[in-house]
Every structure is written in structure tokens, then in C-alpha cells.
Amino acid sequence: MSRRSLAVNPIGLLLLLLAQLFLSAPASAQVTVLFSDGRTTDFKLSYEPWGLERKAELRRYDDDAVIASWSNITSGATEENTKYVSDFYVAPAGVDSVSYRMYHYEWDAAENDWSLPAIGEAIEVPTGKIKGVLHNNAEWQSLLNRTAISWSGVVHGEVEDLTVEDGDLIVESGSLITMNGLLRIKSPAAMYTAEENSNQDHQAMFEGDGTIIFEGYNDPFRPLLRYYYLADEVRVDVLDCAKVSLVFNQLGPDDANDIIYNQINVYGDSSEVYLAGNRGGRITVNAGASTIRENNVAVLRAYGDGNTIEGNRAAAMEFSGKDNTIKNNHITMQPVMQAGSSYNAGRGIFLYGDSQSTGNLITNNTILCKYTVRHNQEAIYIDANQNDIVKNVIGEAGNTDYYGGGLFISGYGNNVVGNNIVDVRYFGIKLIYDADMNVIADNSIVDSSTGILIIEGHENHIYGNRIFANATAGISMELENYEYSNGIHDNSIYKNHISGSVDGIRMLHEGIEQNQISSNIITENSGYGIEIPWGNFENTIYGNYFSFNALGNAIDNGNDNNWFTQDKGGNYWDDYTGSDLNQDGFGDTPHPVPGTANASDDKPLMGDQGDISVSPMSVAFETHVISKLTPRPPAEKTVTITNQGNVDLAVLGILLEGPDSVHFALNNNPCEGTDIAPGGSCVTTVAYNPFSPGSHAAELVIISSDENQDVVRVTLNGEAVLPLSGDVNGNGIYDLADALTILQVLVGMAPDIVQFGETGDGSSLALSDVLYIFRQISAK
Numbered sequence: 001m002s003r004r005s006l007a008v009n010p011i012g013l014l015l016l017l018l019a020q021l022f023l024s025a026p027a028s029a030q031v032t033v034l035f036s037d038g039r040t041t042d043f044k045l046s047y048e049p050w051g052l053e054r055k056a057e058l059r060r061y062d063d064d065a066v067i068a069s070w071s072n073i074t075s076g077a078t079e080e081n082t083k084y085v086s087d088f089y090v091a092p093a094g095v096d097s098v099s100y101r102m103y104h105y106e107w108d109a110a111e112n113d114w115s116l117p118a119i120g121e122a123i124e125v126p127t128g129k130i131k132g133v134l135h136n137n138a139e140w141q142s143l144l145n146r147t148a149i150s151w152s153g154v155v156h157g158e159v160e161d162l163t164v165e166d167g168d169l170i171v172e173s174g175s176l177i178t179m180n181g182l183l184r185i186k187s188p189a190a191m192y193t194a195e196e197n198s199n200q201d202h203q204a205m206f207e208g209d210g211t212i213i214f215e216g217y218n219d220p221f222r223p224l225l226r227y228y229y230l231a232d233e234v235r236v237d238v239l240d241c242a243k244v245s246l247v248f249n250q251l252g253p254d255d256a257n258d259i260i261y262n263q264i265n266v267y268g269d270s271s272e273v274y275l276a277g278n279r280g281g282r283i284t285v286n287a288g289a290s291t292i293r294e295n296n297v298a299v300l301r302a303y304g305d306g307n308t309i310e311g312n313r314a315a316a317m318e319f320s321g322k323d324n325t326i327k328n329n330h331i332t333m334q335p336v337m338q339a340g341s342s343y344n345a346g347r348g349i350f351l352y353g354d355s356q357s358t359g360n361l362i363t364n365n366t367i368l369c370k371y372t373v374r375h376n377q378e379a380i381y382i383d384a385n386q387n388d389i390v391k392n393v394i395g396e397a398g399n400t401d402y403y404g405g406g407l408f409i410s411g412y413g414n415n416v417v418g419n420n421i422v423d424v425r426y427f428g429i430k431l432i433y434d435a436d437m438n439v440i441a442d443n444s445i446v447d448s449s450t451g452i453l454i455i456e457g458h459e460n461h462i463y464g465n466r467i468f469a470n471a472t473a474g475i476s477m478e479l480e481n482y483e484y485s486n487g488i489h490d491n492s493i494y495k496n497h498i499s500g501s502v503d504g505i506r507m508l509h510e511g512i513e514q515n516q517i518s519s520n521i522i523t524e525n526s527g528y529g530i531e532i533p534w535g536n537f538e539n540t541i542y543g544n545y546f547s548f549n550a551l552g553n554a555i556d557n558g559n560d561n562n563w564f565t566q567d568k569g570g571n572y573w574d575d576y577t578g579s580d581l582n583q584d585g586f587g588d589t590p591h592p593v594p595g596t597a598n599a600s601d602d603k604p605l606m607g608d609q610g611d612i613s614v615s616p617m618s619v620a621f622e623t624h625v626i627s628k629l630t631p632r633p634p635a636e637k638t639v640t641i642t643n644q645g646n647v648d649l650a651v652l653g654i655l656l657e658g659p660d661s662v663h664f665a666l667n668n669n670p671c672e673g674t675d676i677a678p679g680g681s682c683v684t685t686v687a688y689n690p691f692s693p694g695s696h697a698a699e700l701v702i703i704s705s706d707e708n709q710d711v712v713r714v715t716l717n718g719e720a721v722l723p724l725s726g727d728v729n730g731n732g733i734y735d736l737a738d739a740l741t742i743l744q745v746l747v748g749m750a751p752d753i754v755q756f757g758e759t760g761d762g763s764s765l766a767l768s769d770v771l772y773i774f775r776q777i778s779a780k
Helices: 003-007 010-023 138-144 736-746 767-778
Strands: 028-036 041-048 054-060 066-073 086-090 099-108 118-124 129-135 154-166 168-171 176-186 190-193 204-215 228-230 233-239 245-247 263-267 274-276 282-285 291-293 299-303 308-310 316-320 325-327 330-333 349-354 361-363 366-369 378-384 388-390 393-396 405-410 416-418 427-432 439-441 444-446 450-454 461-463 466-468 473-478 492-494 497-499 503-508 516-518 521-523 528-532 540-542 545-547 552-556 591-593 599-601 612-615 618-620 635-643 649-657 664-668 681-688 694-704 711-721
Touching (some): 041 054, 041 129, 086 138, 154 204, 228 233, 316 330, 366 378, 466 473, 466 649, 473 497, 497 503, 497 649, 503 521, 521 528, 545 552, 612 711, 635 694, 649 664, 649 681, 664 694, 681 694, 681 711
Parallel strands (some): 129 154, 154 176, 168 190, 176 204, 204 228, 233 263, 245 274, 282 299, 291 308, 299 316, 308 325, 325 361, 330 366, 349 378, 361 388, 366 393, 378 405, 405 427, 416 439, 427 450, 444 466, 450 473, 461 492, 473 503, 497 521, 503 528, 521 545, 528 552
Antiparallel strands (some): 028 041, 028 129, 054 066, 054 099, 099 118, 591 599, 612 635, 635 681, 649 694, 664 681, 694 711
């Protein structure tokens, strides 16, 4: 259509003017960078035309060369007051400059040609940075006309702010990626190593300073992070994920004395997370129903409900939440510095959260205190209620500078602390800040300054504990700030065996009242058996066995303390010289208790109430093979206690002693606390369940009312060995089950907790171990 024809046609001229007015509205065109990594760049053109054809070009800034062009751009059907967006993408390879310009054209209908280009703003592509949004699935690869982006070797450019939106980002084994910002991996995208290798030198490594974020996953079949090495200050955050795993990663150096820079953090709406086999750095899990096992890290923290924390090694652990199981962990306490602060790990296991942290089980953990300078920190610190802390071993790692505490109960109650072994130089077990209604039972506490220390608390039950060789007292009640505290009262302390300390049981300061101290064996202390100072009153002391306490069996400078009851009588005193002419079991004359209270035991118990015989006097267990994957049940032996006398024999206590006593246990002990009639007997069962190889010796100590032989010692001996090289199930032979187990470990279907290589040198399992087993089976 010519200009002349339009001029002579008024209707046509009007239409042309309207079209030009319509088309002269500014078009909105913009080219942005979706993704760039210095080699490949994904460009996106966003265009909002008004209905006619458009054309655009992307030109290199320095030489005006056309990098990409789009033509015949239309918006589709046009509706009034509606704009349509047309998006076009291109992925040029070999990007070697940093700036581009966009040119866009509009069709000039009058000239029947493209108008002069409108020049857009410069577009900067930082070739030294990896940033943007990476679309990496098959659909996008087709759209962009490129293959999937993967990383191998030394990856050029720093990851600054990259989001992997879809598809898989493959990181080849041995790659080195530098971080200087955020790398977000959003479900359903994934990042994984094509050739997984547990050798640290062949893992993909992230270095620099940055965070890898995994977000929104619920995939139990693909690990989020596996066989990666996080160096320098790289961390991993897992946000809003469920049923995912992070396994066999190296979080910086193994040495916990180094500053912690590398971390794995799980938070948000996450649950059922599995972390295993990770080393170094710190793990923090804010999630429930998760499993954290066989990691070797500096600090491990878990906040949530229903978690299992098992078989880990760390310098410190911290927990809160409900119904968690914390078991079989090994903690060597030592200072740990966290980047940017003077954070000190301090405590071995720290459980806090008051009434929000209940129903937790802390069991079979080993906590060793190892400091290079003096610290007053606790191996286990409980600031919560209704939890079980049982069968843990707390000791020192051979450092004479350590002066930390054992097990600390603070402020809350209804916890059970039982069957723990504590050997540290400060306190063994400490109750403070209204620690009420706890059960402290059947613990072994040796070589502490104080075995059990009560600073504040009431209605606690403390019984069955074996407390030996403590520097100041076996059990000490030391009420501080009497006027401002709830006091120490209504506690029951009974059936404990206390010996070798300065004082057996003592009270310090005033206001300690209405406690019951009964049926304890208090012997061979260098001070007093029981010491009660002024201002402590209405405590009841009965049924106790006092002997060979150097300064005296008791001293009472308090007020209105009771040393006997009418129905159960008083205490047995080895220095009582009275007689029992009426044979009622009580002395005919009172036994005076030294001290300003002028107290006396008006119904002292008489000795020689039976004649004990124990068989056998020596127990030897068969050789025990230790296997982590298929643990063998403990071996059991029985010991029989017989009363050969003509009156009842009271079995006051049965306990295990000796440096190797942790490898033995009393599996069935119905005899303790019972009276055996003349001619009667009782059987107790001793188990051997070692956790480390070697020869082990201990003693079963039986304490009774036999005045001529009140302590009988039965020797216990056992030997434990590691399985044959490759005998992972520990049954003493090579069989197909061994080969199957190793294969399961190698393909990730079983945890790699077996450390017996082909030569028995402790190396990790390998395919050669499977071949070795087949050769052994064939050689039979």
C-alpha cells in the first residue's frame, strides 16, 4: 500500500494514523542472564509486544558481533488492555567478554522494513563468577540447545549466588569448586558425584567461603550430599527436607582442636534425616525422627523429638527435645573453637529444655575428659526432667590437669541416673538448683573429690550406689544460701556402699533436714562415717553398717536427729560393746553418738547374724569375639551365696570392683538386700560383655552381716578378641554371610562400621575382602 493511495483515502489514512499511534507505544524488551559460569551463559529475552512482529539481537559490546538473534516475535492473539510475554532463550558457548547490548527492532509497515534499532542497556556477564538460575533438565537442555551443565576438574569461576532449579548438577569426583556465596539446590534438582569414592583425595571439594543449601526434598533414595569435602569456611544447610541423607562427607580437618568452620545444619520443617559417616566440623540437626550415627565430628547437636544419636565420636554433644535415644557414643571432651567466637564445647553431653525435653534415653556412652588446662566442666549436664541416664562410662583421658565434673542434674526432676561408672576428680554426681524427685541408683563412683554432691534438692532417692576412694566425702549435702533456697530435705539415701573417702556421708552448712539415711554400708573412711554439723535437724539414720571409720563412725552436732526407729531398730556399730541377752536382734543398752547433740542409738543392731559361704570363688569366662555388625550375647555365669549359720544372713550389698569391671555386669541380682534363712541360698548372675579386646579381670564383692567374714571377693576373668580378618559377623568362621555383609557395606546398604581389612590391619572394607573370604571358603 503506497503513501499516495492512503492520502486519497480518508478511511485508510485514519487507520494508518491509528496503527502508527498504536505501534508507537514503547515496547518492553529486556535481555537478562539466567545462568553464567564463564564458559556457558543462558540468556533470556522478555518481550511485551502489542501484536505485530518484532525482531531482537544480542550483540557483543566490544565488536558489535551478533551473539544471538530472535525474529518473527509475536505475542499471539491480542486482546484489549492485555500484554503478552514472549520468552526466548539462548546458551552461547565460549563466552569470553563481560558486556553485551540488546538491539530491538519494530516493523515499519509504511516502509515495509525494520525500523532503526532501539539500543537497550548493557548486559554484564561476570566471567569470573558462577551465578544465576540453572535449569538443567532435558526440557531446558532442548530449549537452550545445549547439554547439561556439569563440573569436573578445577571449576573456573567462584560460585557466588547460584540456584539449581531443576535437573541434576553432576560434580565429577576430584573436582575443586570455589565458593564465594550461596549455592542453592532446590527439589527436584539434585547435586551428586558421578563416581563416588570414599578416598578423601578423590572426593569433590568445595573451598572458599560460602553455603550450600538443599531445599524442599523428600527423597529417601538419593543422598543430598555424599563423599564431598568441605574445606575452608564452606557449610551446608538443609532446609525443609524429609527422608534425605548426608553421608560420608569430610567437614574440614579431623582435629577437634582446630576452629570449626565447616558445618552441616538441618532446620526448618525437616524430619527423618539420616546422617552417617561424616567427619570433622559440626553437625546441627533441628529436626525430628532423624538418625545420626557413626559420625566423627567436633560438635554434634540435635534439637527435636524422636531422634536416634548412635555410635558417634565428638568433643561435645548438645540436645533438646523429647523421646530421643542417645547411645553408644564416644566423647573425648576438649576445647573446640567456633569461627567468629570463643565458643568452648565444654560439656560432653548437654541435655536442656526443662519440661520440653522429656523421655530421652542417654545410655552406653563413654565420655572421657581431656583438657590441656584446668576447666570445671561436666561430662553429662542434665537441665531437663523425666529422662533416663543409664549405663554410661565417665572417666579421664590421662590428663592430670583436668578437674571437671561427672554428671550434673540441674533444676528439674524425675530423672533416672543409674548404673553409670564415674571416675573423675571433681564431683561424681551433682544435684543443684531444685533438683527434685530424681532417682540416683546403682552407680559406681570412684576417685572423685565428692562422690555424690547435693547442693539443693528434695525427695530424691539415692540408693544402691558404690562410692569408693573419694577425696572429701562419699555423699555430701552442702546447702548454700540457706535463706534463699528450697533446701535439702526429704531425700532418701539408702543401700549405698561408701568406703575409702574422708567422710562417708557428711552435711555442710545448716538447714539440712528430714532426710532418711538407711541401710548403707559405710566402712574404712579416714574421717567419720557420718558427720552432722550444727543447724541440721530431724534427719533419721537407721539400718546402716558402720565399721573401721578412723575418726569415728558418727558425730552429731545437729538438732533432734533420730538414730533409730522403733520397728526397724538402729544401726550396726563395730565399736558397740553391749550385748543382746533377750536375742531380739537389738543391743540391750544404747550406743552413744559423739557430738554436742548428745544423741544415741537406743536400738543398736547386733552382728554375727549368719555364716556366709560363696561358690565358686573364681569365675572364668570363655573367649568373647567382639563384632559390631552382629553382636554376640554376653556370656553368663552364676554365683551361689549360702547361709551356713543358725540365724538369718543379711546380704547388704553386691557390686563389681576393679579397673575392668565395666566389661562385666550383674544381669540378675535377687540376693542384694535380702535375708537368707539358715541353710538357705541365693543365686546371682554375672555377665561378661566386653567392648574392647584384651584380658579383663574384676571382682564380685559380696557384703553381708557375717561379722567374721563381712566381705567376700570372687575373682572374675575374661578375654575378648576381634574377629578374624574378614569375619565381620564374628562367628569364628568364613562364610557367605561375611561376603554378603561386606557387599552391603560397599554399596551403601549397611553402615561401614566394620574395620577389618584383608590383612587384618584395620583398613576399611573393600572388594578384595570379599574375594579373600571366597578363597578361605574354597580352601576348607
